[in-house]
Amino acid sequence: MTTVLLVDDHPVVRSGLRAVIDAGDALRVIGEAATGEEAITLAGALRPDVVLCDLRLGSGIDGIRTTAALRALEPAPAVLILTTFDRDAEVLGAIEAGAAGYLLKDVDPEVIVEGIRRAAGGDMVLAPDLAARVLKGMRSPLPRLTEREIEVLRHLARGSTNREIARTLFVTEATVKSHLAHIFTKLDVDSRSRAIHVAQETGLI
Amino acid sequence: MTTVLLVDDHPVVRSGLRAVIDAGDALRVIGEAATGEEAITLAGALRPDVVLCDLRLGSGIDGIRTTAALRALEPAPAVLILTTFDRDAEVLGAIEAGAAGYLLKDVDPEVIVEGIRRAAGGDMVLAPDLAARVLKGMRSPLPRLTEREIEVLRHLARGSTNREIARTLFVTEATVKSHLAHIFTKLDVDSRSRAIHVAQETGLI
DNA sequence: TTCGGCATCAGCCTTTTGGTTGATCCTTGC
DNA sequence: GCAAGGATCAACCAAAAGGCTGATGCCGAA
Numbered sequence: 001m002t003t004v005l006l007v008d009d010h011p012v013v014r015s016g017l018r019a020v021i022d023a024g025d026a027l028r029v030i031g032e033a034a035t036g037e038e039a040i041t042l043a044g045a046l047r048p049d050v051v052l053c054d055l056r057l058g059s060g061i062d063g064i065r066t067t068a069a070l071r072a073l074e075p076a077p078a079v080l081i082l083t084t085f086d087r088d089a090e091v092l093g094a095i096e097a098g099a100a101g102y103l104l105k106d107v108d109p110e111v112i113v114e115g116i117r118r119a120a121g122g123d124m125v126l127a128p129d130l131a132a133r134v135l136k137g138m139r140s141p142l143p144r145l146t147e148r149e150i151e152v153l154r155h156l157a158r159g160s161t162n163r164e165i166a167r168t169l170f171v172t173e174a175t176v177k178s179h180l181a182h183i184f185t186k187l188d189v190d191s192r193s194r195a196i197h198v199a200q201e202t203g204l205i
Numbered sequence: 206m207t208t209v210l211l212v213d214d215h216p217v218v219r220s221g222l223r224a225v226i227d228a229g230d231a232l233r234v235i236g237e238a239a240t241g242e243e244a245i246t247l248a249g250a251l252r253p254d255v256v257l258c259d260l261r262l263g264s265g266i267d268g269i270r271t272t273a274a275l276r277a278l279e280p281a282p283a284v285l286i287l288t289t290f291d292r293d294a295e296v297l298g299a300i301e302a303g304a305a306g307y308l309l310k311d312v313d314p315e316v317i318v319e320g321i322r323r324a325a326g327g328d329m330v331l332a333p334d335l336a337a338r339v340l341k342g343m344r345s346p347l348p349r350l351t352e353r354e355i356e357v358l359r360h361l362a363r364g365s366t367n368r369e370i371a372r373t374l375f376v377t378e379a380t381v382k383s384h385l386a387h388i389f390t391k392l393d394v395d396s397r398s399r400a401i402h403v404a405q406e407t408g409l410i
Numbered sequence: 411t412t413c414g415g416c417a418t419c420a421g422c423c424t425t426t427t428g429g430t431t432g433a434t435c436c437t438t439g440c
Numbered sequence: 441g442c443a444a445g446g447a448t449c450a451a452c453c454a455a456a457a458g459g460c461t462g463a464t465g466c467c468g469a470a
Contacts, residue, residue: 010310012317016221058311084215105215106263112217146446159399161426174449181429182446190428191456193397194364351416367457379419386459387416395458396426 101125306330
């Protein structure tokens with residue numbers, strides 16, 4: 001019997017997953033968590049074979065950080081990411097954090113069950129096109145942004161001006177412009193609006 | 206016995222809702238639809254008392270249009286909107302389309318069951334702060350944008366420059382700037398980035 | 411028909427952004 | 441220790457964006 005811990009901030013989704021998973025004989029849900037913190041605690045106590053974890057967990061730590069923390073446990077559960085969109089940045093981030101793969105939320109129940117069984121068996125569970133990229137060692141077409149750049153990007157997406165960003169980050173406008181120039185180059189755009197768009201499209205923020 | 210039709214493009218969410226709703230004695234799920242079109246067909250055939258409908262339905266018509274079509278049926282089911290965010294524009298749009306209210310997906314199962322029961326009884330089901338605005342006859346605090354302005358806003362959100370927007374809409378940059386000035390005034394912002402942010406926050410686009 | 415809202419455009423001016431180049435200081439890895 | 445990458449800053453220039461005022465044509469409601 002493969003044991004499963006569910007992590008999703010929506011009770012309804014948890015109920016649905018539980019119904020789907022417990023329907024068969026091979027899998028059993030042994031716990032539910034609404035937040036990443038809770039998931040880590042519960043996983044330590046319950047020692048599930050597989051953790052099925054939503055990428056977005058409302059407030060608190062996100063699915064990627066949760067994955068990293070879960071994989072640091074001993075024994076480490078297989079972590080399967082549940083997501084609505086197969087956005088490059090986040091999914092690949094989760095895989096880099098040690099996830100065994102991801103499932104799209106809009107697939108049929110059987111696919112979810114099958115995915116969990118494969119993850120428990122040590123397989124990678126990925127959509128074909130993404131699997132190809134991962135196996136070829138390519139990260140997403142988007143270069144990595146540094147932490148600071150992501151931070152600036154977030155402020156950008158809130159509509160902040162360079163001056164505002166500079167003030168909040170306690171740096172000069174020159175520094176902000178420098179970060180932005182790097183961000184633009186990496187994202188291959190030439191305006192803040194388009195940077196915001198690309199960042200949102202790719203799940204960078 | 207109150208009958209319920211579920212409309213959500215995610216099978217897992219439907220399973221969860223079914224489990225939650227069928228758990229009690231008062232409600233019974235009599236059908237599930239993955240799209241708005243399917244929902245309208247099924248509602249006509251099954252005549253549910255309440256339709257629980259996700260606001261976002263992937264491809265095809267959205268929750269608002271679905272609501273409008275459902276309310277045009279005879280007899281019309283009570284339509285309860287399911288959503289992740291209580292974004293003004295969309296939720297109010299759904300209510301204008303005849304929805305009996307909305308439920309946030311992250312509430313507890315009991316709240317959902319209670320909401321369905323109240324909707325079946327003809328009540329409005331709204332979060333307190335929004336209820337206040339609706340009852341006071343106020344639409345959202347945001348002024349209405351014209352169609353053209355929304356159109357410009359959409360291009361804006363894709364990161365287009367004024368020149369690009371002008372070209373695609375076959376007008377001059379002066380016109381685009383004029384529309385933008387109106388948009389900025391109405392949204393109470395002073396930059397395109399912030400306009401994008403506000404528009405996304407409020408579900409305007 | 412007159413008025414208001416909407417879409418269209420123009421000119422002028424200031425501010426903000428973006429491009430470029432180059433520099434310093436730190437940390438980390440080899 | 442040195443190279444590489446990252447964060448920080450500066451100065452200069454060109455382009456884009458934004459603020460303001462005002463004008464025209466169209467349409468529908470009062």
